[in-house]
Amino acid sequence: MAVIDVTKMWSKTGGALSSENADPLEQAWTVTEGYQVLAGIGDSVDVIVAATGMPLIGSKHPTGLEAYCKSVSPQQISPIFWQVLIGYEGEAIDSSIKVKWTDAATTEPIDRDWNGTAIVTANGEQVDGLSTDIVDQVVIIKRKFATINTATIAQYRRSTNSDFYLGWAPGTARLIGWEADNIFNYNAAQELWDVTARIQFREPYANTTAAQAWYLRWRHEGLLVNRGGVIGRAQDGLGQEVTKPVLLKLNGEEETNANNAEFIHTQVKGSLPYSGLGLI
DSSP: OOOOOEEEEEEEEOOOOOOOTTTTOOOOOEEEEEEEEETTTTOOOOOOOOTOOOTTTOOOOTOOSSEEEEEEEEEEOOEEEEEEEEEOOOOOOOOEEEEEEEEEEEEEEOBBBBOOOOOOOTTBBBBOOOOEEEEEEEEEEEEEEOOOOHHHHHHHTTTEEESSSBBTTSEEEEEEEEEEEOOOOOSSOOEEEEEEEEEEEEOOOOOOOOGGGSSEEEEEESSEEEEEEEEEBBBBBOOBBBSSOBBBOTTBBBBBOGGGEEEEEEEEEEOEEEEEEEEO
């Protein structure tokens, strides 16, 4: 046989709003409702809970309240009369933000000493092949999001900060890692995304500005020089064509003083406000 009628009981409606950490931003509802069911003699429990009008596990509270059906408890009162208690529970939104500072070490080529003087031989020749360890600060931020936009994050991967971020000037921060985890259950409320972001900060060095912290920096040099508007191969003191690049002025003429070497900064990343990441 089939269920004849399902009626909601006003006397069984109740609920509670609670917060485990006494935080108004992390509160959740627990709601109880009751239904009376008129069924046929011999109808089984699975027929009762599957009746039309009966909330299903995972269904959202009909008022739009952020609570979802997690329990259905039928009780037979008579051969044809049942009472079913429905339990709704809301998930408290974890608004906590976890922040961890750590380091990232890289080996970078250098051409200047601590005082900014060119590193040259006794004859004024630029010394190549020197490097030093640079330790950058990295912040790791973890928090939850209801939704994510990976297309937007992709743009941030190719951009530095256009705003002051965590005390660092524009141009010094870059997003080096972004992860998002979630669990999807059939016919159930979507869980929040667990997002972990890693941002690396670089202090500008030598003749680099904060805005140029993540620019490519390269020495202006080459085998060709500008001699009065004529471009030709550079020559040594004996008039022989050089086999090693020489320093160049911005107009392409040869520069013989290593301390006057020109360095070009080439932008390879865009610029976006990191506050827009919504991490902190």
